[in-house]
Amino acid sequence: MTNQRQAAPEIRLEGLSLSYGGRVIIEGLDAVMPAGRITAVLGGSGGGKSTVLKCILRLLPPLSGRVTIGGQDFYALSPEAVRDWKRDTGVLFQDGALLGSLTVGENVALPLQEHTDLPEDLIEEVVRLKLKLVGLEHTLHYYPRELSGGMRKRAGLARAMALDPRLLLCDEPTAGLDPITAAELDRLILRLKETFAMTIVAVTHDLDSLMTIAEHVIVLHKGRALYQGDLEHLMTFDDPYIKRFLNREPDPFDAHIMEEDLAAATRAGKG
């Protein structure tokens, strides 16, 4: 299917420093998330991936540096421009972040009610279409608590897609899912990107997901970007942390400490 519309412009992080809970998590990060491609922000737990995503979502202002979208400073936009940006952006949160007091259908309808003047019957039609897109048309009247983890994420994706955004941001889309459901969600993200010509940024530490969806990769470690570029080059990139990460090998120092702790705990247990 050919699509005439343009994906969201590239996102640039320029000398970005971020703190969370009084601790500096990201320091002087420079990165580019190209337009019309799927960028995977990869890294271990506590590496600052979700913090960067929060900053791109305007939920966490930077300590220093800036985020630009299509060359415009994201944190200096006018309220109208922010509203347009929100209308043009879909977000899939880690656990779906569906509002527990609303049904799945009402959750998906929220962005439409807020940003459009569509009548209620048309909104319901659009909601049914979006739920069908993610294979959940039968859950229209279900509450989020009645869904499995994978279904909640897909419902969250339907809500993110409600306004046909040009930018889709995903926070750990496959975390906590079984391999089959995770692979289904990855395929769904790829299909959405091809169908709707979107720029997608996915924060992940799932290597299988990375191999399936990523076109551009940013590897974060200890608040800095160790690598930025294509997925193919990442495989041959010469960095000890990246090699260990891709080969799923623990840090030798951490592994040594863990072995010592385990031995001490075993001795204490026997004593």
Place this chain on the structure above:
Amino acid sequence: MNWLTRDFSVLFWMITRLIACARMGHEGRKIFYLREIAKAFSRIGADAIPIVSVIAVSIGVILSLQAALQLEKVGAVSYVASLVGVTILTELGPLLTAIIVTGRSGASFAAEIATMQIYEEIDALEVIGLDPVRFLVWPKLLAMVLMVPCLTVLADFVGIVSGGVFSSVFLGIDGRTYFQESVNFLRLRFFYTGLIKSLGFAVTITLIGCWQGFLARDGAVDVGLRTTRAVVQSIFVIVLLDLFFTAVNYLVRPS
């Protein structure tokens, strides 16, 4: 002091957003989700009617008993009606209703918003472009401002009537005399005083409950902590407000 600055900046943020929402209303933009308002009305008002009624009956009876015990010593049992009426209309009606609403609704506001905060639902609202204060706080505030005075009127009525019924059945005070005493002694001013208090209490309970909810950060433990704080702080501020209203009422009383 950092936490104090952060806590009060959240309160300031919430109040400024409430004012901004009111301005949006003036500009003719949508500020309410009717579904949320209907839910708030039902939970805050209709669901509280049984407990408010039961407590009001108990208070009416307790006050009648206590008043009769003291007044019969000086042969003034007929004043039971006026004592019960004034105390319920000006003090106990609004105060007890506010305390019940704090325990039911204030705690639930804090727990609901705190849980939403922890499960990123507040972030989701922000990202959708839907102001969390407009979506969550406005409907609650509107429902509280309308329903708490209604519940107070109910508590006043039930308390006074139950006091009268108890007095006539068990204390030997003639029902007609009790009614006549109430009509002769009670003034509309007492009723308004209680209503004005209940409005102040409604705003207090909503703001503190929602504020504590927005402050939650650290998982399930914080939800419990914020809920407890919402209840304790609300009751504390309600009692201070009551003191203030009563003092003002005393100072501006007609001579």
